Amino acid sequence: MNTAKQNSRCSIPQTSTLNQTMVNVENLSLQMGDKHILQHVSFDLPAADITSLIGPSGAGKSSLLRCMNMLNTDWTGHIQVQHTDIRHWHGGADILRKHIGLIAQKPAVFPVSIADNVLFGLSRSQQKENTSALLQHCLQQSALWDEVKDRLDQPANTLSIGQQQRLCLARALALKPSVLLLDEPTASLDPRSKQLIELSLHELAQNIPILCVTHDLDQAQRLQGNILFMCDGKIIETADCDSLFNHPQKLETREFLRWSVCDCD
Numbered sequence: 437m438n439t440a441k442q443n444s445r446c447s448i449p450q451t452s453t454l455n456q457t458m459v460n461v462e463n464l465s466l467q468m469g470d471k472h473i474l475q476h477v478s479f480d481l482p483a484a485d486i487t488s489l490i491g492p493s494g495a496g497k498s499s500l501l502r503c504m505n506m507l508n509t510d511w512t513g514h515i516q517v518q519h520t521d522i523r524h525w526h527g528g529a530d531i532l533r534k535h536i537g538l539i540a541q542k543p544a545v546f547p548v549s550i551a552d553n554v555l556f557g558l559s560r561s562q563q564k565e566n567t568s569a570l571l572q573h574c575l576q577q578s579a580l581w582d583e584v585k586d587r588l589d590q591p592a593n594t595l596s597i598g599q600q601q602r603l604c605l606a607r608a609l610a611l612k613p614s615v616l617l618l619d620e621p622t623a624s625l626d627p628r629s630k631q632l633i634e635l636s637l638h639e640l641a642q643n644i645p646i647l648c649v650t651h652d653l654d655q656a657q658r659l660q661g662n663i664l665f666m667c668d669g670k671i672i673e674t675a676d677c678d679s680l681f682n683h684p685q686k687l688e689t690r691e692f693l694r695w696s697v698c699d700c701d
């Protein structure tokens with residue numbers, strides 16, 4: 437299905453007012469064994485906006501997010517957040533991950549209650565503050581509040597996978613991240629929850645950069661912002677949503693938008 441022809445919603449004016457660069461990725465490469473997973477990847481994320489990362493399975497999207505969060509450290513090149521090289525982040529990788537929230541494709545909840553999962557990364561002094569308001573706010577932002585408000589003390593692993601993924605989003609939001617990386621955040625959600633998450637992302641993106649992997653091209657258009665199209669470990673094309681979906685420049689991009697496949701070799 438050629439969504440580009442059917443849908444030009446991405447031309448809605450963006451609400452973001454900040455446009456200075458917050459994240460700068462320069463010449464990022466990652467090799468595992470003989471395989472080149474990422475090859476000379478370069479892009480910027482503005483201080484406040486959503487950027488959708490699209491591309492076929494195996495393109496390297498999840499690997500890229502893992503490098504940006506230092507879950508994978510074997511890369512070469514440069515990743516800067518607020519002009520600081522993330523390899524030299526003050527306080528190390530654990531502190532970095534509080535600033536750069538990564539919501540993985542497979543949610544990893546902790547074996548504690550729903551409430552404790554959300555508050556898990558907070559310091560003791562932060563936990564003494566008004567945590568019930570924070571808890572509610574983060575669970576509302578992640579479109580989970582209505583489903584869990586009466587069972588906050590129950591173990592988190594009693595939630596469905598889609599609910600666990602939203603719980604991980606709430607946990608990341610509780611730390612007030614300065615960058616949010618999302619790996620297919622709505623893949624296991626029903627349409628209503630998907631819509632609520634997208635609304636939250638629009639709101640969050642007024643203040644922070646969000647990089648969102650999605651296989652749903654309609655969603656990438658609804659999210660607006662910029663699009664990175666990636667295939668075979670390389671960024672093939674970068675453009676604002678309207679240009680990429682309506683006037684793709686590269687043959688590979690046109691093929692992918694039309695057939696959801698890409699042959700970059």
Ligand SMILES: Nc1ncnc2c1ncn2[C@@H]1O[C@H](COP(=O)(O)OP(=O)(O)O)[C@@H](O)[C@H]1O
Pocket residue numbers: 468471473491492493494495496497498499500
């Ligand atoms: N730990 C690993 N060891 C070897 N190869 C890996 C590893 N993780 C991912 N890959 C390979 O890297 C490529 C990119 O994977 P991934 O980043 O998960 O792609 P995507 O998220 O775009 O589907 C794939 O070919 C995958 O098999």
Ligand SMILES: [Mg+2]
Pocket residue numbers: 497498499541619
């Ligand atoms: Mg992936």
